Amino acid sequence: MSTDTVTPTDLAPLTEADHIRLAEQHAAANYAPLPVVITSGEGCWLTDVAGNRYLDCLSAYSAVSFGHRNERILAAAREQLERVTLTGRAFHHDQFGPFCAELGALVGKQMALPMNTGAEAVETGIKVARKWGYQVKGVPDGQANIVVAANNFHGRTTTVISFSDDPDARVGFGPYTPGFRAVPFGDAEALAAAIDEHTVAVLLEPIQGEAGVILPPSGYLRRVRELCTERNVLFIADEVQSGLARTGRTLACEHYGVVPDMYLLGKALGGGVVPVSAVLADADVLGVLRPGQHGSTFGGNPLACAVGRAVVGMLATGEYQERARVLGEQLRERLDGLLGHGLTEVRCLGLWAGIDVDPALGTGREVCERLLAHGVLAKDTHGQTLRLGPPLVIEPDELDWAVDALRASLTDLA
Numbered sequence: 001m002s003t004d005t006v007t008p009t010d011l012a013p014l015t016e017a018d019h020i021r022l023a024e025q026h027a028a029a030n031y032a033p034l035p036v037v038i039t040s041g042e043g044c045w046l047t048d049v050a051g052n053r054y055l056d057c058l059s060a061y062s063a064v065s066f067g068h069r070n071e072r073i074l075a076a077a078r079e080q081l082e083r084v085t086l087t088g089r090a091f092h093h094d095q096f097g098p099f100c101a102e103l104g105a106l107v108g109k110q111m112a113l114p115m116n117t118g119a120e121a122v123e124t125g126i127k128v129a130r131k132w133g134y135q136v137k138g139v140p141d142g143q144a145n146i147v148v149a150a151n152n153f154h155g156r157t158t159t160v161i162s163f164s165d166d167p168d169a170r171v172g173f174g175p176y177t178p179g180f181r182a183v184p185f186g187d188a189e190a191l192a193a194a195i196d197e198h199t200v201a202v203l204l205e206p207i208q209g210e211a212g213v214i215l216p217p218s219g220y221l222r223r224v225r226e227l228c229t230e231r232n233v234l235f236i237a238d239e240v241q242s243g244l245a246r247t248g249r250t251l252a253c254e255h256y257g258v259v260p261d262m263y264l265l266g267k268a269l270g271g272g273v274v275p276v277s278a279v280l281a282d283a284d285v286l287g288v289l290r291p292g293q294h295g296s297t298f299g300g301n302p303l304a305c306a307v308g309r310a311v312v313g314m315l316a317t318g319e320y321q322e323r324a325r326v327l328g329e330q331l332r333e334r335l336d337g338l339l340g341h342g343l344t345e346v347r348c349l350g351l352w353a354g355i356d357v358d359p360a361l362g363t364g365r366e367v368c369e370r371l372l373a374h375g376v377l378a379k380d381t382h383g384q385t386l387r388l389g390p391p392l393v394i395e396p397d398e399l400d401w402a403v404d405a406l407r408a409s410l411t412d413l414a
């Protein structure tokens with residue numbers, strides 16, 4: 001190989017400023033990352049190029065729920081790397097059937113359709129619901145509609161942003177996919193009014209994550225379930241972020257005593273290693289798909305299934321759900337102590353918190369910048385809100401340390 005074309009990555013070691021400059025000059029600016037350059041991770045901790053350690057309180061939006069380089073997940077991945085990583089769905093492979101069966105058993109559904117990213121799971125759910133609407137419910141062709149919630153976040157594809165009301169996500173990306181109607185989250189009467197004879201699905205995040213960990217009002221999801229049953233409409237729960245132990249239960253829907261017709265899972269399902277998502281439903285719903293009607297080159301690949309099986313195996317014990325529940329109580333208590341000291345509201349379920357920063361102190365971004373200086377990584381959302389969702393393997397003293405850093409950050413800005 002020629003060595004006379006020196007690329008920047010050969011000029012090791014690059015400084016933090018070098019890395020940031022390269023990214024700013026050569027990468028699309030579709031993110032505004034905090035000024036930190038990570039080189040390695042272990043459990044809840046990340047290390048930057050200068051050797052500084054940070055407690056990860058974002059865990060890649062729950063995709064690293066089991067911690068960085070979790071041993072059991074890495075072992076499953078390594079073992080699979082030594083055998084076969086990709087076959088395409090043209091053939092069976094020995095991780096596929098077991099993964100679908102085990103994941104289905106974990107969430108109580110008969111069938112799974114594995115995809116890669118969360119947005120693909122959402123797209124798949126929409127396609128399945130429409131097909132079901134035409135084939136089973138008898139909606140006239142091309143007339144199906146799906147009711148969604150205002151302030152939703154379901155991903156970034158063109159169809160999914162068509163029913164977003166976040167201007168950043170939406171403006172400039174039209175024309176938009178028709179067939180969606182939005183109603184306020186938590187308003188069951190508005191939902192009831194939006195459903196008509198052509199409605200095939202209600203698509204909701206049971207807890208709105210990106211919107212700032214917005215919990216559903218009491219009785220809301222039960223009423224959604226009743227309405228969907230009464231009106232012959234599929235209830236689709238997007239649990240890409242809320243699912244898989246984050247809230248202290250396997251699925252956030254369990255807290256509210258509801259069983260949707262379809263779950264959309266992603267993020268944590270890939271164990272922080274590979275993108276793995278899935279649509280879960282019973283045979284009367286997922287059974288509408290026939291060969292050739294949907295697919296993905298990488299969806300359900302052997303490596304993804306092996307990693308997904310390790311994740312499902314870890315969730316099957318209930319240990320992580322219990323950790324999230326117990327540590328979540330600690331987190332809520334500690335955060336409540338900051339109310340009136342820089343925080344105006346705290347919403348918490350399991351190891352997942354949305355906290356609103358007093359605008360008098362500064363923005364969520366400014367608090368994140370102070371947190372970075374205190375050794376904690378977190379992400380703001382929608383201006384004044386901060387989301388905390390550390391890996392579920394965090395220890396109680398580490399969690400306290402993170403809240404102490406938050407207190408110090410708020411004090412810095414006061």
Ligand SMILES: *Cc1c(COP(=O)(O)O)cnc(C)c1O
Pocket residue numbers: 061116117118119120122153154155156205209210238239240241242266267
């Ligand atoms: C993150 C997220 C998605 C999209 O997942 P990607 O893997 O980023 O495509 C969809 N729905 C919800 C609720 C999410 O939080």
